[in-house]
Amino acid sequence: MPPERRSRLSPAERRAQLIAIGVGFLAEHPLEELTIDELAVRAGVSKALVFHYFESRRGVERAIVTTARDSLLLATEPRLDLPPRERISDTLLRIAGFVRDHSGTFSSLVRGVASGDPAVRAIVDESRELNAARLREAFQELGAPDTPALRVAFRAWVSFTEEALLELVVDRQVDAVPVVDFLEATLDSVVAAAGDARF
Amino acid sequence: MPPERRSRLSPAERRAQLIAIGVGFLAEHPLEELTIDELAVRAGVSKALVFHYFESRRGVERAIVTTARDSLLLATEPRLDLPPRERISDTLLRIAGFVRDHSGTFSSLVRGVASGDPAVRAIVDESRELNAARLREAFQELGAPDTPALRVAFRAWVSFTEEALLELVVDRQVDAVPVVDFLEATLDSVVAAAGDARF
Numbered sequence: 001m002p003p004e005r006r007s008r009l010s011p012a013e014r015r016a017q018l019i020a021i022g023v024g025f026l027a028e029h030p031l032e033e034l035t036i037d038e039l040a041v042r043a044g045v046s047k048a049l050v051f052h053y054f055e056s057r058r059g060v061e062r063a064i065v066t067t068a069r070d071s072l073l074l075a076t077e078p079r080l081d082l083p084p085r086e087r088i089s090d091t092l093l094r095i096a097g098f099v100r101d102h103s104g105t106f107s108s109l110v111r112g113v114a115s116g117d118p119a120v121r122a123i124v125d126e127s128r129e130l131n132a133a134r135l136r137e138a139f140q141e142l143g144a145p146d147t148p149a150l151r152v153a154f155r156a157w158v159s160f161t162e163e164a165l166l167e168l169v170v171d172r173q174v175d176a177v178p179v180v181d182f183l184e185a186t187l188d189s190v191v192a193a194a195g196d197a198r199f
Numbered sequence: 200m201p202p203e204r205r206s207r208l209s210p211a212e213r214r215a216q217l218i219a220i221g222v223g224f225l226a227e228h229p230l231e232e233l234t235i236d237e238l239a240v241r242a243g244v245s246k247a248l249v250f251h252y253f254e255s256r257r258g259v260e261r262a263i264v265t266t267a268r269d270s271l272l273l274a275t276e277p278r279l280d281l282p283p284r285e286r287i288s289d290t291l292l293r294i295a296g297f298v299r300d301h302s303g304t305f306s307s308l309v310r311g312v313a314s315g316d317p318a319v320r321a322i323v324d325e326s327r328e329l330n331a332a333r334l335r336e337a338f339q340e341l342g343a344p345d346t347p348a349l350r351v352a353f354r355a356w357v358s359f360t361e362e363a364l365l366e367l368v369v370d371r372q373v374d375a376v377p378v379v380d381f382l383e384a385t386l387d388s389v390v391a392a393a394g395d396a397r398f
Contacts, residue, residue, distance in 0.1 A: 118229065152367055159358040160355040160359035160389075162358070167355070175398075181396070182397075185395065186352075190385050196384060197384075199371075199373045
């Protein structure tokens, strides 16, 4: 990119460009390998400019992880026009598709976010909470009660699903449809077990 | 501890003492808060001596996390004299007991290990693999085949269980027995779903 084009970016555009480059990096490498130097070289700007926009390496990491997480959440937003059962299948299929198409980003978010920064971990945990809340909502529409046991079951099942997607879709490139069938079967059985739980 | 007593420790004892202090720290704080300074102060030794035994902060972290992980694995080793079904229940009860009695250590291992060091994450992942292998062995004795789907199911269920133990035993102090009943019900149903999986 020639300098005269770079100089035309507004501050907001420049910041977004740096984040986009960082998200691209995350798709290929774990977060801990991203240095300010590396980001500056890739963007063709000075380190000082990167620090101007993000203040610190942690600031860069938080912005990148937030953007990567939000792109996953946005791409897999439940279609509220579908009835709850179909909505769950559809959402899971789109999550599996996202994981297939952006396997590096998904791996980095789930496996690789070991940045030494609790705030980065909290950013990823928020998406787990949101996914559990999406399930709770769909099952309430199906008539399931909102019990503490069921909340725990949904949250733990989100972790189950992350691990299964990493192994099946990222590592073994299994097709989305049988993966989603398997996940739905485990979801229903975990919900049933929560219904019988004595806590 | 008076200096004359400290000086009687052999190098192996001194190293073990530093690790024990670090594991004690991990029970109260996340790993990223442990500095060499802090460890030296707690042990009543110089920073130089800590570096002599571990070379770097990462060396300290790896030794501490390995020891904490191994204490969990040792305390929850399956009793091979029990038939497989009872062995699984007994192991889960002891895991729940360990989590209750060492909730800080368990949280730090599962939630808090964000040290920026992939080797530390790998140390924790090894215990997940071992727990999945223990399950595989017990279910093979029960006649379950060793399929790729079942391997994924066990591995993902270990993540499910970690999350459920954090929420139920650490955060909500639920009794071990109903927690284990719930976990066993989900384990059986996940195994059944893996038996029907088309991958």
